[in-house]
Amino acid sequence: MSSQFRTLTVDRDNAVARITLNRPDAANGITQELAAELAQAAYDAAGDPSVRAVLLTGAGRFFCAGGDVKEMVGYGDRAEAEMKKLADLLHRAVTTFARMDVPLVVAVNGVTAGAGIGLAVLGDLVLAAESATFTLAYSNVGLSPDGATSYALPRLIGLRRTQELMFTNRRLSAAEACEWGLVTRVVPAQDLEAEATELARRVAAGSADAHRTIRRLLAATYDNGLESQLELEARGISACAGGDGREGAAAFVEKRAPKFV
Template identity: 35%
Template structure:
């Protein structure tokens, strides 16, 4: 696949998607949104984990405010371009790590937050910048952030539009972890290797169960857990996991 606004590569079961407009702090324009969607919905069969990150000093600064076409009808842009992109991340057939290497602002922050796991360099920050220009948080932010940190912190983030440092974001539970910049690349690579060698179908079932838990009551959630566990129990990865445990060796999962 040839792209102009992102870099995409796949090796050893790991796909690397790099937002690549560093002169614009990787701001999202129509082409980038389309390319992210295309890349995530056309993954090579051997891919078992995706790492999404940014080039240069930012992860993503949000909507490109010089994109006049997008500004002309924001509702249509969100419906026709943002929603497919966000669904492509959230419904990706393999786990997605957002490796936030720098500032993640506005829709760029919310693009990261719909990933399965967010790992940030300590120098990164997260900004719900929308009200600074008279807009409302979008790109799933009003869905993801209250679920992660509660209504009080979500409201504060959105009304005051303060930059939340990565370490604070981790302490709040907004992201999984913040790591020193000098350790960031190595740790992200290790996390990606772990997921790429793991039981992929079980990972997707975990995503499904956790997502459903916010809407289900306990009875519904127990039924869903039983259904998903039944499916996992019939997988070759489960058989391999048990065999490896009994043989005291590392399992060799295939993702099936």
């Protein structure tokens, strides 16, 4: 998988698809073009059976500063229609990342704002450089949230903290973001790429059946009552038992590492 995009680079590391937001001179701001390319890259990775994990990161000092305000100024009298187009394109990418069967690892390499936070917290595993910061900043430019931030943040950090971030545009350090539950782990900036790559490789070597089922279970958990979730768990573990579970059980009994294919 080689990159054919103008605003992203997409590379393959064996079973890991690495997607890099690549507008470093514009803080990796989200334009309509970037949003469309990100949706396509997500679709390509999700539909490729040889991809076992996706790693998302940014080029340069920024992970993603959110929507490209300079492009928005150019919308002029068509601001409402063009902003809806931008949001729809971005949300296509968000939905694909959220619903794909393989885990998403996000490496937050620097400043993150607006919809960049939405992309960051999509990850099943989120590593942040010590230098990373997080601020929503929508209302600073007279806008309301998008990128699934109003969906994900209350679920991750609670309503009160989400309200504080959205109404005051408080800036969180990487350590604060970790303490609040926005990211999984904070690592030294110089180690971020290596640690994120190793983590993505480790996940890609795991059971695709188990990972697919875990993602589906967690996606459904807030919408289900106990009995409905228990039924999903029973169906999921049963399906796994007929697939990767056979190799996993055999490896356990034989005291060797499983080889999931």
